[in-house]
Amino acid sequence: MALNRAACIGGGVIGAGWIARLLLAGVDVDVFDPAPDAQRIVAEVLANAQRAAGKLLDAPLPAPGQLRFADTLEQAVAGAELIQESVPERLDLKRAVLQAIDAHAAPDAIIGSSTSGLLPSDLQQGMRHPERLVVAHPYNPVYLLPLVEIVGGHQTSTQTIRRASSLYTALGMKPVTINREIEAFVGDRLLEALWREALWLVKDDIASVTEIDDVIRYSFGLRWAQMGLFQTYRIAGGEAGMRHFLGQFGPALKWPWTKLMDVPEMDEALIDKIAAQSDEQAGGRSIRDLERIRDDNLVAIIRALAQQQGGAGWGAGAALRDQEQMLRDAAADATAAPLQLTSGSVPAEWIDYNGHMTEHRYLQVFGETSDALLTHLGLDADYFASGRSFYTVETHIMHLGEAHEGDGYETRTRILSADDKRLHVFHQISNPATGSVLASAEQMLLHVDTTAQKATPVDADLGNRIAALAREHAVLPGAAAVGRYVGQRP
Structure with missing residues (x-):
């Protein structure tokens, strides 16, 4: 489904990532964000996105869309086919913003919220056309990572889910529709479990933030990048597959390995400890430096995955191949x-x-x-x-x-x-x-x-x-x- 014009409400880390992905897909984008540094942040993120796209894509990109900063929300959403809301995670704020979008958007516009945990049914309250709202939860950096979780609320129409999935696919993304709304959806539920355990490992002086990150990025993080969790464990079960794995390792779930349901108190001492170790880990690199390192690594991983399966791609690499073919066809x-x-x-x-x-x-x-x-x-x-x-x-x-x-x-x-x-x-x-x-x-x-x-x-x-x-x-x-x-x- 072709997309010509979009609006982004909020230009922070996630909002700027959406803006970059849309612009590089040839979509005109109107932005509203009253923050005084919004235009600077968007410009810096867009520069990183342009740099990464040039390394990632082996297909002719369309002419970039036009970027306009609107003075009001009403100006930004007028005529937009897709409106992406990315304001801070406060239910009262998001409701007010979504109600304003709903009141001024074109009747057939899709409204997507970038919330990472709020229920779409709660966000729909007060909207005159709640059937056109979906949660469209991306992952940072939005302009590189293809996944977007699509979650409908009680009043979201089936047609909206289908249209939203088509629009995000046209942007080179991989929509995954979540069957039923739950707090934090699927991706952040999984991340939260790992995050809780990592906090305890730092709290108890078992490992530093650098050591924990090394364990992830040098081992199962690479496996997850191309195969996920369950398929990785299926392979761990050997020729007998997942049933053997569950039979062999299932009893371990009852062992006292984890403090998953017991969260350490985030007191000042623990916050200071983690922050200091994280500063040391960064080694003086700025956020923009770390973003560029991250982007280069992701480009290399995704492009490597695109070479698999006889060049058809695997995982995120297959999504890249599909995006490149769409671009070639369009050009x-x-x-x-x-x-x-x-x-x-x-x-x-x-x-x-x-x-x-x-x-x-x-x-x-x-x-x-x-x-x-x-x-x-x-x-x-x-x-x-x-x-x-x-x-x-x-x-x-x-x-x-x-x-x-x-x-x-x-x-x-x-x-x-x-x-x-x-x-x-x-x-x-x-x-x-x-x-x-x-x-x-x-x-x-x-x-x-x-x-x-x-x-x-x-x-x-x-x-x-x-x-x-x-x-x-x-x-x-x-x-x-x-x-x-x-x-x-x-």
């Missing part, structure tokens, strides 16, 4: 033009001893571009599972410019020729800021039966799609780099 142009298939920015690990992008990374980008072309042509996981694929059998790369850390890049592709077994393509990597061509690659791909390990004709539907695109590209002007051989003089 497709019916007129004859090279396809823009991938884009990004050069990370530090791609830089060699000469201070610019090392040569094998160009081949990596060209390989990812060929993969994106195949996806564009309709080769998906089911096609590859059927025992058919394209193999690259020849590549010629010309290095024409230098790319440095942080430089943006994008690739464009054209089909030079094709028959029932061969696909001859030409790629270019360019710097979108300067327009300069950094490298080109001419490749021959061969369609194969992966079981028989021999060339085989493509099926009729795929052949027709390839032929149609080849005809479009045949009218493009020639490229000087096509047909060159190593050592050929200009």
Whole structure:
């Protein structure tokens, strides 16, 4: 479901994250937040989001939406299709704000509350149109983490739940609809249990905040990032699966391992202790520094997950692949033009001893571009599972410019020729800021039966799609780099 205009009421940490995700999805956003530093916070978070998106997405982004700060709530919500409320967690404040939104929003607008724990049925009280309110609870940073918990109240309509899920999906998110409203929903219930236990471990001098974080981030945190809790435990049960795991470890739930239901008093001594240890853990890094480190780590994890399952992605990586395909489809142009298939920015690990992008990374980008072309042509996981694929059998790369850390890049592709077994393509990597061509690659791909390990004709539907695109590209002007051989003089 396409979304053109949204409003965000509240521009703090969560509100600014929503604003960034919406803008980068090409949605115009009107913001209302009377706080004097709201515009500064939004600008800083947006800058981080733009930086992270350039590293995360291998697809052409739409033109960013327009950002406007409104003088009043009424001005902000007028004409918005989606209104995201992200004001502080006070029931009286949220009710007053939601009632004001309800009174001035368009009749068919969806209203989403970012509350992390308040019941939607309580939030609906006093609204004239409570059926259009949902809790849409995201996770920080909103512009990177795809999950949003969708929770309806007693008066929320089924149609609202469906529409909200479609809108958030169009923003590249993974909506999970919670069947019944409970305080703190699902994610924060799980986090609260871990948080309570961690507080006791610090209180009792069993571990410091750094040691506890290390236990999480070097072990089960990585497992949770790609498989969650129950599937992780299923694997722990071995070949016998979850039933064996529950039979073996279920009795441990009765053992006195946890103080889960007994919360330490948050007195000044414990608060000071945790705060001091947290300051030491930060090592002088500012919040913005830590955000950028966090974002870089999340980008690396999500992009790594996107490479799994034959490139179809796993977990958050699958959501990224779906988002990239939506972006490619939206950017497709019916007129004859090279396809823009991938884009990004050069990370530090791609830089060699000469201070610019090392040569094998160009081949990596060209390989990812060929993969994106195949996806564009309709080769998906089911096609590859059927025992058919394209193999690259020849590549010629010309290095024409230098790319440095942080430089943006994008690739464009054209089909030079094709028959029932061969696909001859030409790629270019360019710097979108300067327009300069950094490298080109001419490749021959061969369609194969992966079981028989021999060339085989493509099926009729795929052949027709390839032929149609080849005809479009045949009218493009020639490229000087096509047909060159190593050592050929200009």
